[in-house]
Amino acid sequence: MTILAMDTSNNPLGVALINDNQVIGEYITNLKKNHSVRIMPAIQTLMDDCEKSPADLTKIVVAKGPGSYTGVRIGVTIAKTLAWSLKIPLVGISSLEVLAAGAARYFEGYVSPIVDARRGQVYTGLYRFENGRLTAVEPDQLVMAADWAPKLANMDQPVLFVGNDVILHRSTFEERMGAKGVFANATEQNPRPSELAWLGKDMPGDDLHAFVPNYIRLAEAEANWLEKQGKI
Amino acid sequence: MGELMKRDQLILGIETSCDETAVAIIKNGREISANVVASQIESHKRFGGVVPEIASRHHVEQITIVLEEALEKANVTMAEIDAIAVTEGPGLVGALLIGVNAAKALAFAHQKPLVPVHHIAGHIYANRLVTELQFPLLALVVSGGHTELVYMKEHGHFEVIGETRDDAAGEAYDKVARVLNMPYPGGPHIDRLAHEGSPTIDLPRAWLEEGSYDFSFSGLKSAVINTVHNAEQRGETIAPEDLAASFQASVIDVLVKKTVDAVREYRVKQVLVAGGVAANKGLRSALEEAFSRSNADLVIPPLSLCTDNAAMIAAAGSVMFEKGIRAGMDLNANPGLDIEIFNSEDLS
Numbered sequence: 001m002t003i004l005a006m007d008t009s010n011n012p013l014g015v016a017l018i019n020d021n022q023v024i025g026e027y028i029t030n031l032k033k034n035h036s037v038r039i040m041p042a043i044q045t046l047m048d049d050c051e052k053s054p055a056d057l058t059k060i061v062v063a064k065g066p067g068s069y070t071g072v073r074i075g076v077t078i079a080k081t082l083a084w085s086l087k088i089p090l091v092g093i094s095s096l097e098v099l100a101a102g103a104a105r106y107f108e109g110y111v112s113p114i115v116d117a118r119r120g121q122v123y124t125g126l127y128r129f130e131n132g133r134l135t136a137v138e139p140d141q142l143v144m145a146a147d148w149a150p151k152l153a154n155m156d157q158p159v160l161f162v163g164n165d166v167i168l169h170r171s172t173f174e175e176r177m178g179a180k181g182v183f184a185n186a187t188e189q190n191p192r193p194s195e196l197a198w199l200g201k202d203m204p205g206d207d208l209h210a211f212v213p214n215y216i217r218l219a220e221a222e223a224n225w226l227e228k229q230g231k232i
Numbered sequence: 233m234g235e236l237m238k239r240d241q242l243i244l245g246i247e248t249s250c251d252e253t254a255v256a257i258i259k260n261g262r263e264i265s266a267n268v269v270a271s272q273i274e275s276h277k278r279f280g281g282v283v284p285e286i287a288s289r290h291h292v293e294q295i296t297i298v299l300e301e302a303l304e305k306a307n308v309t310m311a312e313i314d315a316i317a318v319t320e321g322p323g324l325v326g327a328l329l330i331g332v333n334a335a336k337a338l339a340f341a342h343q344k345p346l347v348p349v350h351h352i353a354g355h356i357y358a359n360r361l362v363t364e365l366q367f368p369l370l371a372l373v374v375s376g377g378h379t380e381l382v383y384m385k386e387h388g389h390f391e392v393i394g395e396t397r398d399d400a401a402g403e404a405y406d407k408v409a410r411v412l413n414m415p416y417p418g419g420p421h422i423d424r425l426a427h428e429g430s431p432t433i434d435l436p437r438a439w440l441e442e443g444s445y446d447f448s449f450s451g452l453k454s455a456v457i458n459t460v461h462n463a464e465q466r467g468e469t470i471a472p473e474d475l476a477a478s479f480q481a482s483v484i485d486v487l488v489k490k491t492v493d494a495v496r497e498y499r500v501k502q503v504l505v506a507g508g509v510a511a512n513k514g515l516r517s518a519l520e521e522a523f524s525r526s527n528a529d530l531v532i533p534p535l536s537l538c539t540d541n542a543a544m545i546a547a548a549g550s551v552m553f554e555k556g557i558r559a560g561m562d563l564n565a566n567p568g569l570d571i572e573i574f575n576s577e578d579l580s
């Protein structure tokens with residue numbers, strides 16, 4: 001069993017290979033660079049280094065968003081095409097869940113992964129480890145950071161904020177949550193592609209042809225059109 | 233000496249530069265084994281034009297479905313494919329990215345050569361699916377985004393001798409259609425309406441400087457808009473079919489005259505018509521008339537090969553593949569790609 005996982009949903013670019021129960025390779029950068037140019041060479045290099053060929057792969061796992069529309073589409077397109085042409089299963093995992101998984105494993109409490117969505121908004125969700133498994137307490141959503149913080153302030157346990165974009169909203173969380181808000185260390189802010197591979201390891205494959213990113217938001221033109229039709 | 237068995241060359245082409253998700257498989261550069269196009273036009277109609285973000289989303293929904301259908305139709309497996317050709321540009325960047333990344337993933341998965349193709353080279357090579365190309369040749373490329381005269385002295389060598397300085401012909405059609413309250417895309421509607429009217433309204437023809445093969449359609453577009461507004465102010469009505477006929481006559485006069493002049497100057501053997509506007513009946517008959525006694529052969533592909541498709545990308549890709557043109561796993565979408573960078577002397 002050899003699983004290839006990839007994440008291009010936000011600035012961090014990640015690729016990992018797991019072989020049975022071992023992480024045999026992992027590559028992460030956190031740069032504002034073009035994923036389209038860098039992801040395939042990263043996959044190729046990692047697989048070469050690990051002496052794996054495409055025919056050895058048994059499953060593809062991809063971070064399916066939310067995040068940058070273009071970024072998520074690059075990863076999903078590659079993952080879909082690889083899985084389809086190699087005739088192996090494809091599993092999509094929430095980009096926020098991956099981010100939570102890296103920091104949550106030994107944390108007593110809740111984890112809120114944060115991806116900035118501009119104008120005071122964040123993509124987030126609420127997760128916790130229960131019986132060795134990451135579970136979603138609140139679904140992934142788009143919300144104003146200023147509305148999210150008071151909601152979390154009422155939780156029965158502390159909330160760990162994780163992600164490179166937390167810094168943009170840290171003061172909002174601190175002001176409204178006091179000691180209940182906990183902030184992850186710099187070494188835990190990038191989504192770990194090995195966690196992504198692990199989360200997808202035992203999951204059944206998704207419907208490949210129907211697989212699409214989770215954008216959370218409608219395209220702006222679509223939303224405006226629906227509004228004009230009186231449909232929302 | 234034993235006889236060498238010449239195996240068929242099979243190229244898989246992918247095209248996603250605008251609002252069609254397309255995959256095709258072409259045998260020996262000229263024979264269509266499969267040509268699958270998933271059009272998004274119904275989705276974009278409600279917005280009056282192609283919305284880039286929505287186009288990109290549809291491409292992701294369609295890409296593996298279209299790939300599978302193409303392989304099934306051609307009855308081949310990936311193992312039998314010699315190379316994967318993909319539109320690198322020009323086009324909408326987000327849309328191009330889906331084709332480019334799917335092509336890279338396919339090339340990687342099956343360890344196949346990856347061949348980057350210029351979208352306009354594809355439109356030109358659609359003609360090779362109809363007849364063998366004879367060099368030197370001239371291609372008149374007219375589409376929603378392009379109006380160009382391209383000279384080719386040999387396979388895979390492109391020299392742009394004229395291009396639009398502002399709007400493409402297809403863009404002018406869409407804008408004029410909007411003035412006449414016609415749905416998107418406007419080209420076919422104007423063409424149909426033009427046949428019901430006569431070119432009685434005096435509209436300008438932009439010949440530009442003596443000897444120039446460049447085009448300009450923005451002045452014509454403004455003249456149409458002004459004509460409509462002035463008539464409205466005077467409380468007069470203009471017959472839309474006459475306006476459509478006059479507009480179409482102006483566009484066609486310029487396209488045909490410049491093509492005829494270039495054919496004469498460059499002494500070409502063939503004149504190829506390429507791009508979506510090649511479907512225009514008025515343009516087709518004017519060109520047929522103009523070249524009926526010419527030494528140059530006029531070639532106009534069928535409608536299905538004029539609009540965006542992947543057969544044309546695979547056809548161009550076949551020639552580029554034989555020329556040794558390859559892309560690496562770092563291939564990116566290039567929305568402003570220049571066709572002349574593919575010319576061999578620049579490749580060294």
Ligand SMILES: [Zn+2]
Pocket residue numbers: 351355375507508539540
């Ligand atoms: Zn085109």
